Amino acid sequence: MLVSNHARPTLEDVAARAGVSRATASRVLNASPRVSPEALEAVNAAVHALGYQPNRAARALVTRRTGAVAVVFSEPEPKIFDDPHFARLIRAGARALADVDVQMVLMLVHSPDDQARAHRFLAGGHVDGALVFAPHRNDELVSIVKKLPLPVVYAGKPWGSLRGMHLVDNDNEGGAVLATEHLKSLGRKKIVHVSGPLDELSAIDRLNGFKAALSLDDKGAARVTEDGGFTREGGRKAMSALLAKVPSLDAVFVASDLMAAGALETLHEAGRRVPEDVAVVGFDDHVSIAEHTAPKLTSVRQDSDEQVKHMVEHLMKLLRDETVKSKKQMLPTVLVRRESA
Amino acid sequence: MLVSNHARPTLEDVAARAGVSRATASRVLNASPRVSPEALEAVNAAVHALGYQPNRAARALVTRRTGAVAVVFSEPEPKIFDDPHFARLIRAGARALADVDVQMVLMLVHSPDDQARAHRFLAGGHVDGALVFAPHRNDELVSIVKKLPLPVVYAGKPWGSLRGMHLVDNDNEGGAVLATEHLKSLGRKKIVHVSGPLDELSAIDRLNGFKAALSLDDKGAARVTEDGGFTREGGRKAMSALLAKVPSLDAVFVASDLMAAGALETLHEAGRRVPEDVAVVGFDDHVSIAEHTAPKLTSVRQDSDEQVKHMVEHLMKLLRDETVKSKKQMLPTVLVRRESA
DNA sequence: CTCCTCGATGAAAACCTTTGAGTCGCTGGT
DNA sequence: ACCAGCGACTCAAAGGTTTTCATCGAGGAG
CATH class of the missing domain: 1.10.260.40 (lambda repressor-like DNA-binding domains)
Structure with missing residues (x-):
């Protein structure tokens, strides 16, 4: 037998x-x-x-379902992938998808070539759906994906019309308000901001939260804000620029932990003590960064694991039931106090 | 859909x-x-x-080929994924596999649960082959994978017998020799070493290169070596320990850039000038780190993109022709001089 | 003119699963 | 006794591709 x-x-x-x-x-x-x-x-x-x-193939053939979903990162600057945020998202995606027993097909798209390939692949029916990370302004990939008859859930708000889209966003604006209010509550009077690149909506939302908390208009905000490009080096430079523009600053809200790490270095070199002279709050709560800066970084936590989990959950719902209507989900952010503010 | x-x-x-x-x-x-x-x-x-x-499914059904390969990272310490090295490997894998038009199925395995899942998946015939990254000693996953009738190419030497295995390794030992010889050629007399965790063969190979270049035996090496665990924080601590053990040190070879970044911080805090008082050489040549330390880090380059590309190439050969014999490929390393040594 | 060879092509089987339609044997109501 | 209804099952038809084997026609050799 x-x-x-x-x-x-x-x-x-x-x-x-x-x-x-x-x-x-x-x-x-x-x-x-x-x-x-x-x-x-x-x-x-x-x-x-x-x-x-x-046999997955046989099953796919008859059900017209592949049991795979694409996870697409659209990012013209490949070096941004060095950001631990990226690793965290991939990790979360791998885990969440494995949990529901679907294959994760990872696609990294940088060039127009990559876009064409992604288009072919997604249109080719090789996956049942997609999770799309495309933070940048006017990203061609989003227009491409939008036209596809494919269930898609976006991470954060992609640029452009949101009609009929499904997305899971973090409350960037709320988190920025939290951070700024915290600095105010410490009695700080000259609060400045290192923003992310303003072609990303998350960066804009954080900037808006900062402005709202301080009742600043565009002009006022421009006087106390510098773009740090979401990189460590950018954070250093932006901080230098701010020290030059606003020598009397006593607090800074930095729109990402990576930039905050850079900003701390600059402050240290400039002889400003943190938090005594300058209070610093970051954004992301990347433990691998925030716990290892000197002093440890107070930061706004956005739970990427949770975000990705929700994205997967929602995509699965879409796959089961075609009639789920457009949905925008907003995840709360929370302030994690450490030593820097 | x-x-x-x-x-x-x-x-x-x-x-x-x-x-x-x-x-x-x-x-x-x-x-x-x-x-x-x-x-x-x-x-x-x-x-x-x-x-x-x-239609991929129909094709897979008859050819008994899925057109997908698994990329497996076995890593008990999930936080290690914050290492940019990991991001770089994933990126290289995504690109190399896309180039030959095969789907990349990413699997991250941490727990025994994950191992079981990976086993089921790989045995289930859902992929044609696998690229395996499993650097740690006695990794159960390797034993599991070994028993599978599945073409596999390993990154670096997995622990245990290498009989019949296919792998692409970097010349860790040679690179370490390069680094150490360079420090010697600068006239440094008291050269110490921050190693990686000694349950990884790459760390051991680098240590061996260091020992060879200085003609040290085990005891001698132990006196001038500290384990930095391949983390930034570990690098800091190891450097502190070395400063205590060998106050007169004038050069250090650090087995990874991430650790080197930590070591530089420690040296800076200890008031040692780099490279005047202490020359520092890292390993990996991670541009995103090495270019942004102060001073910029001299490092041994191992080309991960190249490594992954070779792995993919070799796996494809395996898939085309089952009779390819076991092969160990060794990629050269080269010293990149910057400011720290 | 016939017989062969050979290259290009077509018919059909095979790959393995899901699923709608049909079958079978019971129960319970009339 | 009969029939409707029902639950549990089986049959067989897709589903789209590759590949083997047979066929067909043309051209060359005898």
Whole structure:
């Protein structure tokens, strides 16, 4: 009976061993309610004994479902991937998708070439849906993806019209308000801001929160804000510029931890003590950064794991039920106090 | 998710439009030599006109090939993923696999649970092969993967017997020799070493290179070496310990850039000037780190992009021809001089 | 002119699963 | 006794591609 034939067992084999038809075996595997307890048990036993694993291709062929989803990062500046934020998102995606037993197909798109490839791939029906990370202004990829008849969930707000889109965003503006209010509550009077690149909506939202908390108009904000480009080096430079523009500053809200790390270095070199002379609040709460700066960084936490988990959850809902309507989900942010403010 | 408007064209449609049979159309797509020039052109035209894309599932069903390969990172300490090295490898993998038009299925395994899942997945025939990154000693995953009838290429030497394995390694030992010789050539007399965790062979190889260049035995090496765990924080601590153990040190070879960044901070705090008092050489040549330390870091370059590219190439060879024999490939390393040594 | 060879092509089987339609044996109502 | 209804199952038809084998026609050798 036990044939150690190295060919993988098929559903037919399972059915034969369980003494039922292929159809019944299939129904057991798909948890159909219309099977008797005996059949169910017999089939399960056979599956176990044979170590049966459904053939994904055959299943995909008939269900027209691939059991895979694409995770797409659109980012013209490949070096930004050095940001630990990126690693965190990938990690979260891998985990969340594995949990629901779907394959994660990772796509990194930088060049127009990559865009074309992504277009071909996504249009080719190789995946059931996609998670898209495309933070930049006027990203061609978003227009491409929008036209596809493919369920997509975005991370954050992509640039452009949001009509009919599904997305899970962090409350960037709220978090920025939190940070700024905290600095105010410490009695700081000259609060400045290192922003992210203003072609990303998350950076704009954070800037807006900063402005709102201080009741600043555009002009006022411009006087106390510098763009740090979401890089460590950018954070250094922006901080230098701010020290020059506003020598009397006593607090700074930095729109990312990576930039904050750079800003701290600049402040240190300039002889300003943190938090005594200058209070600093970051954004992201990247433990691997925030816990290792000197002093440890107070930061606004956005839970990327949670964000990705929600994205996956929502995409699965979309895949099950085509009629889910457009939905924008907003995740709360919270201030984590450490030593820098 | 298919839209009723435009059902995707099948090979049948292409054949009809080109006025040939499905078989011939298929032959064209698979670049079979046995088709007439006219047929070839007609089919290509039809493919283009219809925007035809082969159905992957159907193809997989008959060829018993999935067109996907797994990229597996086995790493008990999830936080290590914050290392930019990880991001770089993923990026390189995504690119290299996309170039040969195969899907990359990313698997991150931390826990025994993850191992079980990976086992099921890899044994389930869901991929044609795997690229495995498993640097740690006695990694259970390696034993699991070894038993699978699945073509696998390893990154670096996994722990244990290498019989019959395919791998692409960097010349860690040679690079370490390079670094140490360079420090010697600068006239440094008291050279110490911050190693990686000694449950990784790459760390051991680098340590061995260091020992070889200085003709040290185990005892001698122990006196001038500290384990920095491949983390920034570990680098700081190891450097402190070394300063205590060998106050007169005038050079240090650090087994990774991330650790070197930490070591530089410690040296700075201790008032040692780099490179005047202490010369520092890192390993990895991570531009995003090495270019942004103060002073800029001299480092041993290992080209991860190249490594991954070779891994993919070799795996593809394995997939085409089952009879390729076991092969260990070694990639050269080279010293990149900047300011720190 | 016939017989062969050979290259290009087509018909059809095979890959493995899901699923709608049909079958079978019971129960319970009339 | 009969029939409707029902639950549990089986049959067999897709689903789109590759590949083997047979066929067909043309051209060369005899």
